Structure formats: C-alpha cells, structure tokens
Amino acid sequence: MPATLTPAAWHTLSLPLNPLLGLGGVLLGGLLGGHWLMRILRVPPATAYVLMGLLLGPAALNLLDRDMLADVQLFIDLAAGMIVFQLGRRIDVRWLLREKRLLASSLLEALCTGAAVAGMLLWLGVNPLAAALAASIALATSPAVLLMAVRDLRAEGQVTERALHLTALNNVLASLAFAVCLTVLERVPGDGALPWLEPLAQVLGAGALGVAAGALMAWLGQRLPAGDSRQWPLLFAVVVLTLGLAQLWTLAPWVALLACGVAARALDRRESLAEPDVQPLGTVFYLL
Template sequence: MLELSSHLQLLTWPFALAMAWVLGEVFNRFTHLPRISIYAILGFAFGNSVSAFLANQNAELLMIGANLAFGLMLFELGYRINIAWLRDNPWIALTGALESLLTFAVVVFLAKFAGQSSLAAWLLGALAMSTSPASVLRVINEERAAGQVTERVLHLTAINCVMAVCMFKIILGVGVYQSSGDWMSAGWHSMFVLLVSAGIGVTAGVIVPAWLRRMGRLSADGTIAFAFGVLLLVSLTHVLKLSPIVAALTFGLVARHRRVSLSRTQRNFGVLGDLLSVLLFFYVASTIAWEHAWAGALLGVTLVLARMAIKIAVSSATARASGITLRKGYLTGIALAPMSVFALLLLEQSRYMELQLVDRLDALAAMALLLEVAGPALTYLALRLARETQSERKD
C-alpha cells in the first residue's frame, strides 16, 4: 500500500501538468484569457486540494524546473533590451526608476500603517516594485505583439526587475545581520551576490556566442546553446546561492550585444519554452496557500490598487516627454500589472538563509493570487487597446 502511494505521488505532477495544458488550450479558445492565467487558476486549485502530494521528494526538482523556465524568459527579456535606445531616450529609464521607487515608498508606508513589521513592510515594498517578465513575455509572444507600448513595457519590466532584486537583496541582508548590527556585512554580502551573478552572466554571454561563431552554427544551434547556457547558469547560481535572475538577464543582454540574432522561430525557446511555461505558472500558483491569501486579502488588495495607480500615474505623466501619447502612457502602466511569478520565486531565495518569509507575508499571498490571474489579462487588454496584438493589427 505504501509503495502504491509513492507511485501515485510520482504520477500526480505529470498528470496535473498535462491536464493544465489541455484545459488551458480549451479555455483560451472559448474565453480568450491568456493561457498562463488559466494555468495559474488550476495550479492554485491543485495546490490547495491535494497538498499532501506536494510535500514530497519532487519539490526540489520542480523548483529547479520552475527556475529554469524563468531563466529562459529572463534571458529572452535581456536579449530584447536595447541599451542604445535607453541612452537615446533617458525618459524611459527615468520612468522605470521613478515608478519603482514611488511604489516601494507607498507600499512600505501602507504596510507599516496596517501593522506589518519593518522587515515585512520593506520586503513587500521591494517585491511590489517588480514586474514579472515571465507573464509579460508570454502574453507578448502569444499575441505576437509589437509597437511602442510593447517595447516600453519590456524595457520598464527589465528596469523594475533589476531594481527589485537589488532592493530585495539589501533588505534581506539587513534582515539577516540586524541582530548583530553588522550593517557593512549586510551591504557587502548583497552587493557581492549581485556582482558575482552579473559577472557569471557576462561570462556566459561572451563564451556561448564565441563558441557558436567558432563552430559556424549561429543560426542552426543558437536556441539549444542558449538553453543549455541558461540551464548551467540557473544550476550554478542555485548551488552557489547567487541570483539566477541577474545572471540570466545579464546573459541575454550581453548575447544581444555580441551581435547574435534570434530568429522568429526561436522566440520563447519553442516547444521547450511552452512546456516549461506550463510548469512555471502552474507550480508557482500551487505554492499559494488559500489561508494565507485570505488572511492578507484586505491589505493585499489595497497594495495592488496602490501599485497599479502609481505605475499608471508615472507612465502617464512621463508619456509625452518620452515620445508617446498620454493614452499609450497609461496603457503602458496597465500592462505592467503582473508581478506574482517574479516575486514568489525571488522570495523562495530567503529559504537559503533560513528565513521562512513565504509563510509570514500574507499580504503577498493575496497580491500574488490576484495578479497571477488578473495580471496577464490586464497586459493582454492593454496591448489590445493599443492595437499592438497581431489580431488588432490585422483589423
């Protein structure tokens, strides 16, 4: 009987993921909701209905698989960032920095006002700064979106990610060292992690294109070479307790500027990317506990509304100065709604430092649940209203 139960545990995840993919295709056809929103709904229902199957030996493998999927998307995001454009139009970088810092300040204020501890409030503020590149990229790729709003959303997402990781690492370092009062150690440790992670990404971004160029296989083997590069980066940073987010993003950024081009068929890493994206969004949603989401519902909804208001207000206020209309400015702010996957995977890193923060931030669970479903839908709506999705461009 015990052996049968063990076999059932091994089969649960593959069947659940396959069912999520099937239902995602069916519901997408009839509701036009982004597939990732449907994966999230099913993952949340699965995680809260058969939680006994989650606490098994596959948990670590699933987490690594989710990080690999996220790493591939971060690589693609980094690859699509144009540094020259940011240099020519500094208003885009200014918009990203301003809305990130304002989001942090307002979320920290509201969280402390609601009775959260200083550490919890700071962490919520840092995580709220982020925009999830996984959700944004999946929607853009599914809809084949292109245009001013799409490009600004990609660049602002990258800025949000970098600033959120830096702030999160600093706050987490302070949280670990605050008992000893060794603030210098906290700051040095955080900066060391970020610099080493970026250095590993730069190294990969130089070596992989050079090897492909040397072998004369740039167009034929680019996808699999970059995929293996991301796999090695994620594994290495996972073992060394560094930042896979910074490493993968830097890898993509450097690879782009080494003049290696990805063809249309390689976007989203093809079938591999599709398969891993089901795992990513389903698994992340399955980690959100209903009791935590319900306990933090009021504060979570408040913080989501405040976060959205700031992103829309700042994007609208800087729209004309950055070269777009006011309408496209607020649509850009709406499209920056997703944050769940990025925030939850980043927060998982706190387990390495023996800080069980995932279970203590009820407001984050509520925010994650709400934006896991609504975030991709809002991104899709914004891009469609901007007439940048493939279906709208044809009309």
C-alpha cells in the first residue's frame, strides 16, 4: 500500500461503483464538503458547492472521475433541466418586451465578454476557432448559482429580476454562439451549406419544442386543483419529456427547457401551476 493515499491509489482501493452509489457519493460528498467549506471560508452555499465540486472532480483530487460522472450524468441532466426550467418560470415576457434597454445591455454584455475572452486567447496563441468556442462558453451564466443565491438571500426587487432575465438571455445567446462555433469547427471542407443555418434551426426548433411543452403543461395544470399533490409530478414529467425530445432530435436542450418555463408562466393565466422549487428536493437539484 502506498505511504500516501493519492487520487490514483484511492481508485485502486475503492470498490466498483454503480450509478446509484456514484449518485450517493456525489450528493454526500458535496453536502458535507460544502458545509465544511462554508464554515472554513465563510462563503455562501452556492460558492461552497462549486468549490467542493472542483476539489472532488477530475480537475483536482479526481475522487469523482470522469467515468463516475458519466454514470450519474442522467441525474445531473435532470437536475440541471429542472433548474433551467425554474429560471424560465421567473421570466416575464411582457416586462422583458417593455424593457428594451435590458435586451440591449444583454447584447452589449455578451459582445464585450466574448470579445475579451477571444482576444485574450488569440493573444496567447490559441487557434481562432477554439478561441471563439471558448468565448461562446464564457457568455453563459449559471442558473443554479444565481437561483440558489436568490433563494438563500431571499432577494427580491428590480436588481434581482434584471439579473434573472439577463441570465436567461445570456444562456440563449451562449447556446446559439456555441452551436455556430462547433458547427464551423466540425465542418467538412467543401461543404456548401451556410454554417449558421443548422445551429439556428436547432435553437429555433428547441424554442418551438419548449413553447409546445409549456402550453401542454399549462393546459394540464389548469385541470388540476390549485395545490394538488399531482402538480409536482406533472411539472417533472413534462420537463423530462422535453429534455428527452431535445436530446433525441439534437436540439439545444437548455433553450427548450427555458422556453418551456417561459411559456408555462405566460400561458398559466389562472396561476394554477405549482412552483417547481420544492424543499428539500430543490436542494438536491442545486447540489447536483
């Protein structure tokens, strides 16, 4: 046995994991480790969970390696899907259309962020297409971190609402930019098709799928009494179906779920649908 338990030695000593054991390890390690970091560093829960994930994951100790994370990817996708859907439920389309400056500031913010990241990578000698791909990733804002901070701080008001709407817009722009860059990167030489048509169709198709799913959710929700215990399974079922169809049809899944949340709120005029963040299940989603 080695004198010190290195990450490599850990994997030689540990038992083979199935997806459920991996899921339990991710949740327990994140919860206990995040609590420890909150006490030591005095940081908010969202920051502690991010730091703990970085520490346990492949980038540092590699106690949760890529194979283990691949085993629990389905659970992570479901958790992330519910969080993105929840963000969509916070978006007020009518208010967003009135606040044209918010849309302009989102575009300006995305342009400045992308230009800064791409410019720095080009200066460091990175391939232009790879720099553009990285810049498109940098446009995204984590819905999980923002929503968890809003919930923990009980934040309300104009600044909070603008931050939520900016996050939604940033992720739509990031999805489109990333799809365009990836398509150009994988483009076969001599292909005459315009490189932006396919990713644009993926984003627009995802938006249409999300609107249809949100309309179905609102229609079914209005046929259940307000506060009915079946509301939560209804929301979860439609989110899972939307995520599955987006993956099956190679559409942008987070755009579909964001549009689903937006449409469900806009079309639920009786406000009969339950809120998707249900304790303690909501905390499990944020942990994942």
